Amino acid sequence: MKELCVCGSNKLYKRCCGRFLDNGELAKTPEQLMRSRYSAYALGNHGDYLLRTWFPPTAGTLTAEALSERGQQWTRLEILARAQQGDKGWVEFNAWYRAANGSEQVLHEKSVFQRSAGRWLYVGGEVSATPG
């Protein structure tokens, strides 16, 4: 795939999130994991990856099958801030999607990540949706 990554990094997909989604590499920072999870949602069919990178206690009863569905038509990602301290980190972002009526909407979230056994995992997020 010679396409630019959907996470908006301006890198080729295979050198960006494709390394994590398709080649099993481990994200080294919360931002890399955040971007790869956004790409997983945007591309669809990556529910197994989303589940694998989810902190098990907060993933609850989510299934890879349900996570593979493309719930929203994601159009772009904007990273606003990020921080990492030891095995904890967070990323604040806007994720844009096209609503059913064609208007562009934005999801604002501060996602929290934790590293466990060398793997960064998504713990949860504080979401606030802004009416478009």
Ligand SMILES: [Zn+2]
């Ligand atoms: Zn990417």
